[in-house]
Amino acid sequence: MIPATNQRPPATILFIFGGSGDLNLRKLTPALYNLFIDKYLSEKFAVVGLGRSKYTDESFRERLLEGVQSFSRRKDDLDDTWKSFSPSISYLQMDADDAGAYPKLSDFVAAKKKEWGEEPNVVFYLAVAPQLVPDIATNLGKLPLCGEKSHVRIVVEKPFGHDLKTAQELNALLGGLFAEEQIYRIDHYLGKETVQNILALRFANSLFEPIWNRRYVEYVQITASETVGLEGRGGYYEGSGALRDMIQNHLLQMLCMVATEAPISFEANEVRNKKVDVLNAIRRIRPEQVNDVAVRGQYGPGEKDGKKIPGYREEEGVKPDSATETFAAVKLYVDNWRWEDVPFYLRTGKSLPEKATVITVQFKPAPYYAFPEEATQDWHSNQLTIGIQPDRDIRLRFQAKRPGQTLAIDPVEMVFSYKDAYSSQEPEAYETLLLDVMTGDATLFMRADQVEAAWKVVTPILEAWENQTPDFPNYAPGSWGPEAATQLIEKDGFHWTMK
Ligand SMILES: NC(=O)C1=CN([C@@H]2O[C@H](COP(=O)(O)OP(=O)(O)OC[C@H]3O[C@@H](n4cnc5c(N)ncnc54)[C@H](OP(=O)(O)O)[C@@H]3O)[C@@H](O)[C@H]2O)C=CC1
Ligand SMILES: O=C1O[C@H](COP(=O)(O)O)[C@@H](O)[C@H](O)[C@H]1O
Secondary structure (H helix, E strand, C coil), X not given: CCCCCCCCCCCEEEEEECCXXXXXXXXXXXXXXXXXXXXXXXXXXXXXXEECCCCCHHHHHHHHHXXXXXXXXXXXXXXXXXXXXXXXXXXXXXXXXXXXXXXXXXXXXXXXXXXXXXXXXXXXXXXXXXXHHHHHHHHHHCCHHHHCHHHEEEEECCCCCCCHHHHHHHHHHHHHHCCHHHXXXXXXXXXXXXXXHHHHHHHCCCCCHHHCCCCCEEEEEEEEECXXXXXXXXXXXXXXXXXXXXXXXXXXXXXXXXXXXXXXXXXXXXXXXXXXXXHHHECCCCHHHHHHHEEEECXXXXXXXXXXXXXXXXXXXXXXXXXXXXXXXXEEEECCCCCCCCXXXXXXXXXXXXXXXXXXXXXXXXXXXXXXXXXXXXXXXXEEEEEEECCCEEEEEEEEECCCCCCCEEEEEEEEEHXXXXXXXXXXXXXXXXXXXXXXXXXXXXXXXHHHHHHHHHHHHHHHHHCCCCCCCCECXXXXXXXXXXXXXXXXXXXXXXX
């Protein structure tokens, strides 16, 4: 977390494998740029993007400037600030499979050490598909500079591994090459202010905790919807799909924040222990139950705002008969005293109508309703909604008497909005997390056992889906996904709040 004092990290070199990729363009460079503006970067800072694509330093900077122009939370005074920031960026064209290219990284570090007159911290950020991670880590591990343990950190993007087995193998491999304190398994949702605030809401107040359990909560739903389709990420996404890309990590981590028991301190391992307890308590899905509790979808071609949208299978890098899901919804149960039999519905997808991440805790209806039924038109209340993004807010929706001589009961909302409550702009998740890596704070990162426990939750679904041929495409771009996802929740008598 960003320290209260404006404490800068030491001299740092950040190597980004996948420098030419979407993540760097959309999130990492804009985050570094904002850290630079806020003076959180060391004056001795260099970032090197790596990839097979052809760029010069200059053309790479131009490309990243486009990213900042489109995706940075701050774009004002861009010309001057970018001029000061961009010289710290360079590009190294290299194939990650080419073991002979890695010594170039050591040469870069040695040159900077000489220029700066001090030993820099070296961060290797692996913003690449999970299949590439083992080879990159192995090649890095052979560099003499990685022997100097305290100066080197490695950041591994999600999904961590491709499944449980590869995640276990990767944990073992990394554990043999680096000390656990050097390994940062990133899940950027944990860096979001609104996600971190769930713990504050629950455990810095006494108001909600007494009702935060199976006696009062009817169900919980978490939606992370995106309007974008693939956007040129076929190389990565085709081998992943929505379950691996979003549910195994981001959505399960949000579920953990909602479901965890109170930690006794906010020390990194205590919080992580509590979250692992939640993952381990999630009821194992039996193979024959998968189709009842999990739905997958893939968008076909369509039209949005008068514009033609290509179907997923028409995107670059995607097989014409691809079985990769761009939508997934699951129903889970957390088997413990607090949550027994409370369903948790999770849903995510690409090419949906809205970009929004929202958690809804639905409380049970009043046990006895003395008001005449006809006085109440809208029964959707008793709800706490946590807006993660883009609306960052907490809404408590409850029934109230509409003023007037006739008795009418309607839902109203009490709203806490970040925008109204705080004048300063909060940092983006990647700003917080990159700074944490540079300062060596692992609180918001995943431990090996957490990642494996999350894979265990989705494994039965992955296995079942692998053995069935899906009826794809099965939803139109701009819709809320396949009809079966609506049924998943409505057959229980509930509904998605966004629809
Ligand atoms: N995009 C996003 O918003 C987010 C992405 N992530 C994670 O980031 C990771 C990357 O995703 P994303 O950036 O979207 O994917 P992209 O497909 O956009 O990028 C993949 C990157 O990998 C590089 N690459 C592929 N093969 C090689 C190789 N043999 N040698 C060197 N570089 C190679 C590509 O470079 P080149 O083609 O030039 O070789 C490219 O830079 C994934 O794990 C994803 O889950 C996490 C959060 C958000
Ligand atoms: O990890 C990922 O997250 C992004 C969505 O992140 P957000 O912060 O914009 O909600 C998603 O687009 C991408 O496919 C996935 O890899």
